[in-house]
Amino acid sequence: MTESLPLPGRGNVSRRSFIKSVIATSASVSAMSWFSAPAAARHQGAARGSVGRLVSLEVNGRTRRVDVLPQETLAMTLRYKLGLTGTKLGCDRAECGACTVMIDGVAHYSCSTLTHRVRGREITTVEGLEGPGGELHPVQRAFIDELGPQCGFCTPGQVMAAAAVLRANPNPTRDEARRAMSGNLCRCGAYDHYLNGVMRAAREVSHA
Amino acid sequence: MMNDMMTHFDLLQPVDLDSALDMLSRHGADAWPLAGGYDSFDWFKNRGKQPAVVIDLEGIDELRGVTELESGVGPGGGGGIEIGAMTTLATLEADPLIRSRYALLAHAAAEVASPQIRNAGTIGGNVCQDTRCWYYRYGMTCYRAGGNTCYAGAPGAMNREHAIFGADRCVAVTPSDVAPALVALDAGMVVRSARREKVVPAAEFFMPPGVDITRMTVLGERDLLTAIRIPDRWAGADFHFEKVADRKTWDFALVSVAAAVRTSGGGNGGGIIEDARIVAGAVQCVPRRLTTVEDLVRGRPRDEETAEMAGELAVRGADPLDYNHFKVPLLRNLVKRAVRGT
Secondary structure (H helix, E strand, O other), X not given: OOXXXXXXXXXXXXXXXXXXXXXXXXXXXXXXXHHHHHHHHHOOOOOOOOOOOEEEEEEOOEEEEEEOOOOOEHHHHXXXXXOOOOOOOOOOOOOOOOOXXXXXXEEEEHHHOEHHHHOOOEEEOHHHOOOOOOOOOHHHHHHXXXXXXXXXXXXXXXXXXXXXXXXXXXXXOHHHHXXXXXXXXXXXXXXXXXXXXXXXXXXXXXXX | OHHHOOOOOXXXXXXXXXXXXXXXXXXXXXXXEEOOOOOHHHHXXXXXXXXXXXXXXXXXXXXXXXXXXXXXXXXXXXXXXXXXXXXXXXXXXHOHHHHHHOHHHHHHHHOOOOHHHHHHOEHHHHHHOOOOOHHHHOOOXXXXXXXXXXOOOOOOOOOOOOOOOOOEOEOOOOOXXXXXXXXXOOOEEEEEOOOOEEEEEHHHHEOOOOOOOOOOEOOOOOOEEEEEEEEHHHOOOEEEEEEEOOOOOOXXXXXXXXXXXXXXXXXXXXXXXXXXXXXXXOOOXXXXXXXXXXXXXXXXXXXXXXXXXXXXXXXXXXXXXXOOOOHHHHHHHHHHHHHHOO
């Protein structure tokens, strides 16, 4: 369960999980005050019927209770409230694809999705793709075999876009796969490697 | 990063249309109806617009889906289809009814932005989105923003993406890929407010700057585009849609052309053109219906000679700015290809 936070005193706290625990606790608490203080000062009273703040989200098969602002995007919630930092924020303008997650099995940009819009929907991030024994998703294995990631920043988004296309179309043609992956930028330019990875994953799943 | 957090708004999530219209009429200019969000969040994150109340239309089931209209109910008096305004572009792209009868619309929807954006972006949001003129988007106080100058039309301004026709103080263009297809299909736009419902022809839905420079559509503060009705007039016609942009994904059109053609005595590349609709996007503030070209081609053979004349006529009167002269041959060639059918 990669998304659980490290316990205090646990011996094998990795650098990554330590950073995540810091994000999930102190950073998000201080960020909260930056985000909401000026707005609260400016804004007088909520409109009748505005959404509540405590919501339940279905993330990677678990129900997570979380305090969400009305204007908060899913990427913010995942990264800064739930500590799921696998989802990256690149442009925050729906122009790069690094924040791609699956909502009910369909690829979406989490930077441009309001968290309040996905209450009760099934959210899957890159942390939720692993098998029951912690084994990698076929797309992740294929990306490693095809040397997809270079700097790796776009990789979680590429993985989610690829996993979503294979869900909808388990045996895509190369052109279909290329089109389905066209919403994810890779500044290292490893597009063909990622595309080879998608085709390899499709082959391996269908022959498994 | 901090600038990317939107400022506070109250979020209302109605589950039926009447409540949404009530909310809209109660909050008026303070309210912002939210469809897919891809245009809205840009404005909010950049502080270009900061509405006090956002009305999320996602939970309203009656605004979604494609239904067949009975004969006599469609906009032309015949049958047709009705598309809920919150139907996603990905749905339109894949819908069997639209693909078989109105492939023009399926094709146009498939050309919008990127796969993830089409998964959330809606047809209503796509046709109601604001223009992409970056002087305006950047927050300059231009005519469109209520000021008294146009920065994009000024000497030396960067206006490669701007208008070659119909500039009236503002030189911005319509950004929608779907809009030219809807105009070509003679669609009717269903506009509702708490008090009334009217159906506006797609060709009159988009607002020329000479009439109201601060709006892109006829929608008022309390109006909502709820559905789009497409008559059966052009069902199954020969369709042609082509969009040219700097990039294949994400980008807005430099020029797009949507055409519907009916021929007799032969299909593509032959026969006599009985009637046609040819509409260009991204060359004017509104989708530009090329009525003179339609009049020219009607009754002529669908061949190279007709296509050549159509292309020449399409660009007559073009008035390019400093950096967008290339749009003239681009439009000429796209119209030529549309009329030729290749």
